[in-house]
Amino acid sequence: MLIAPYRHRIYRQQQGSGDGMPNDLPAKASDAAGRPDMNGIDYIAQILKQEGVEWMSCFPSNPLISAVAKVGIRPVAFRHERGAVMAADGYSRISDRQKFGVCAVQAQAGAENAMGGIAQAYADNIPILVFLGGNNLDRLSVKPNFTAVQNYQGWVKQVEAIYTPNQVGDVMRRAFHALRNGTPGPVIVELTGDVCAQEVPEAARTYKSPKMHRQVPEPAAIADAAAALMGAKRPMIWAGQGVMFSGGTEALRELAELIAAPVFCTMPGKSAFDERHPLALGAGSGTTTGPANEWLTSSDVMLALGSSLTRTPYGQKIQPGKTIIHNTNNPDDLNKDEAADIGMVGDTRLTIEALIECILEQTGGESVGERSKTEGEVAAAKAKWMAEWEPVLNGDEEPISYYRVIQALNDTLDGENSIVTHDAGAPRDSIVPFYTATTPHSYVGWGKTTHLGFGIPLIIGAKMAHPEKFCMNLMGDGAFGMSGTDIETAARSGAAITTVLLNNSAMATYSGPTQGTIGAEAREEYGVSTMHGNYAKIAEGMGAVGLRVTKTAELGPALKEAQRLNAEGRTVLIDIAANVEDRRSRF
Ligand SMILES: Cc1ncc(C[n+]2csc(CCOP(=O)(O)OP(=O)(O)O)c2C)c(N)n1
Ligand SMILES: [Mg+2]
Numbered sequence: 285m286l287i288a289p290y291r292h293r294i295y296r297q298q299q300g301s302g303d304g305m306p307n308d309l310p311a312k313a314s315d316a317a318g319r320p321d322m323n324g325i326d327y328i329a330q331i332l333k334q335e336g337v338e339w340m341s342c343f344p345s346n347p348l349i350s351a352v353a354k355v356g357i358r359p360v361a362f363r364h365e366r367g368a369v370m371a372a373d374g375y376s377r378i379s380d381r382q383k384f385g386v387c388a389v390q391a392q393a394g395a396e397n398a399m400g401g402i403a404q405a406y407a408d409n410i411p412i413l414v415f416l417g418g419n420n421l422d423r424l425s426v427k428p429n430f431t432a433v434q435n436y437q438g439w440v441k442q443v444e445a446i447y448t449p450n451q452v453g454d455v456m457r458r459a460f461h462a463l464r465n466g467t468p469g470p471v472i473v474e475l476t477g478d479v480c481a482q483e484v485p486e487a488a489r490t491y492k493s494p495k496m497h498r499q500v501p502e503p504a505a506i507a508d509a510a511a512a513l514m515g516a517k518r519p520m521i522w523a524g525q526g527v528m529f530s531g532g533t534e535a536l537r538e539l540a541e542l543i544a545a546p547v548f549c550t551m552p553g554k555s556a557f558d559e560r561h562p563l564a565l566g567a568g569s570g571t572t573t574g575p576a577n578e579w580l581t582s583s584d585v586m587l588a589l590g591s592s593l594t595r596t597p598y599g600q601k602i603q604p605g606k607t608i609i610h611n612t613n614n615p616d617d618l619n620k621d622e623a624a625d626i627g628m629v630g631d632t633r634l635t636i637e638a639l640i641e642c643i644l645e646q647t648g649g650e651s652v653g654e655r656s657k658t659e660g661e662v663a664a665a666k667a668k669w670m671a672e673w674e675p676v677l678n679g680d681e682e683p684i685s686y687y688r689v690i691q692a693l694n695d696t697l698d699g700e701n702s703i704v705t706h707d708a709g710a711p712r713d714s715i716v717p718f719y720t721a722t723t724p725h726s727y728v729g730w731g732k733t734t735h736l737g738f739g740i741p742l743i744i745g746a747k748m749a750h751p752e753k754f755c756m757n758l759m760g761d762g763a764f765g766m767s768g769t770d771i772e773t774a775a776r777s778g779a780a781i782t783t784v785l786l787n788n789s790a791m792a793t794y795s796g797p798t799q800g801t802i803g804a805e806a807r808e809e810y811g812v813s814t815m816h817g818n819y820a821k822i823a824e825g826m827g828a829v830g831l832r833v834t835k836t837a838e839l840g841p842a843l844k845e846a847q848r849l850n851a852e853g854r855t856v857l858i859d860i861a862a863n864v865e866d867r868r869s870r871f
Pocket of ligand 2: 788790
């Protein structure tokens with residue numbers, strides 16, 4: 285069962301300042317005349333070092349890969365560009381705009397293949413910096429050459445090509461400004477081949493690190509929101525990813541307790557509020573918890589924090605008839621899909637703090653609402669929902685039910701020191717309502733365009749950010765086809781992750797008894813949405829440890845073994861003989 289990886293290097297955490305402050309610059313190379321010799325690529329590497337970048341995902345080739353290695357930034361090569369971009373995304377997702385995932389791929393095929401990962405980051409508002417290799421200046425815009433500036437418009441927050449060596453510092457300043465400020469999103473820099481190989485004149489080497497600037501909503505909007513919350517009969521809070529990105533999770537807890545409002549987390553916001561808290565309603569994708577459904581249906585005032593309130597099949601619907609108080613840092617999200625009764629454009633943590641202060645001023649320091657009554661109602665709603673699901677979560681059916689696997693995760697993992705993520709399809713639908721998220725980013729929810737296979741590279745990126753944590757992705761066998769070779773990336777680089785693979789030889793969302801959308805003609809006659817594999821064996825062939833689980837009793841021990849092996853620096857894949865899960869907590 286256990287095999288030694290082909291080549292194993294223990295991943296050592298790179299020593300950066302870790303506080304977002306610039307590191308020392310490397311010594312400059314000099315030519316005979318004592319003049320620093322630095323081309324555009326070397327200057328970018330130096331700026332990345334100055335910005336505290338510790339590693340860069342990549343798929344060869346791109347001249348920046350050697351240049352960053354020279355200045356002590358670790359390049360990690362993935363097996364395909366999409367994965368490299370997604371790992372940078374995973375790193376950014378849990379770094380709250382304090383650190384950023386950086387990625388480099390080559391021109392043409394590399395730039396084209398990166399699209400899926402970039403689109404995913406764009407849809408989910410994730411700040412990543414992607415360097416695409418570029419053609420020479422005289423080939424830009426000439427068919428069939430790919431130009432990022434033309435082709436990535438509409439999929440990114442910002443995209444620029446470098447047209448002159450004098451411009452490198454300005455492009456990089458705009459890039460880091462965009463990463464730190466406004467709506468988060470992917471920032472693309474196209475490294476025009478011949479231009480970036482030229483010397484950057486000393487006078488143009490003037491890079492200054494841009495700072496983060498945060499806004500507070502107008503005082504009148506805060507006062508209106510406070511009044512609406514204090515007058516509410518049944519308030520609730522809808523917490524999005526922006527709560528975590530702004531460092532607002534503690535403030536959120538304080539506010540929820542102050543106004544006795546239960547908290548629902550969106551899928552990307554899952555883990556912004558500890559799901560063990562008595563005011564926690566849990567999280568929701570298209571599926572959600574019983575308590576969340578009750579408050580989404582019956583609340584009269586909803587305070588949405590750090591959320592775009594985007595309508596998506598991977599989110600809960602907001603029922604009409606509520607007063608909506610909407611906080612976002614992006615004015616374009618206000619009134620996009622939902623009419624905002626009160627809009628609060630600004631940083632989420634600062635907004636919550638301003639709300640708390642305003643409410644306390646009016647109550648003379650007293651809390652609002654009946655907290656213990658509300659907590660009792662949440663507990664009752666949870667008990668009602670769990671009465672229905674308890675037998676499913678603890679069932680001993682074989683092939684093993686998805687829910688039994690999720691129960692084993694809840695029973696076995698040290699939630700506060702783990703990072704768990706899902707993949708597209710039934711794994712996501714099943715786990716989002718039932719896995720208990722604890723500390724911020726202990727769960728990474730994702731997916732509006734929802735790229736299958738994101739789980740492996742995402743969790744490698746998370747492991748790069750937190751080598752001390754148990755980092756695990758739950759995926760289906762269909763998803764493995766999209767990114768499974770990056771198990772080799774994890775094994776080779778020592779970013780020791782655990783992949784829990786629900787092997788049902790099917791795509792449950794398309795071929796399940798009631799969930800199926802693929803017709804019997806294509807399924808039964810031609811096998812569309814059926815596939816087979818022994819993924820534990822494949823993992824072993826790529827230098828990881830493969831474990832097979834066919835009985836429910838083996839789940840806990842396999843997860844414990846995975847934790848032990850990860851701690852030794854070994855990547856693990858647990859291949860579970862699973863059912864074609866058809867049950868969903870939908871309302
Ligand atoms: C790149 C991409 N293509 C297609 C899809 C649509 N899709 C969502 S789930 C799924 C099947 C997933 O099958 P599997 O990973 O085996 O999970 P299961 O539902 O069986 O648990 C597909 C094709 C997608 N999300 N991403
Ligand atoms: Mg499957």
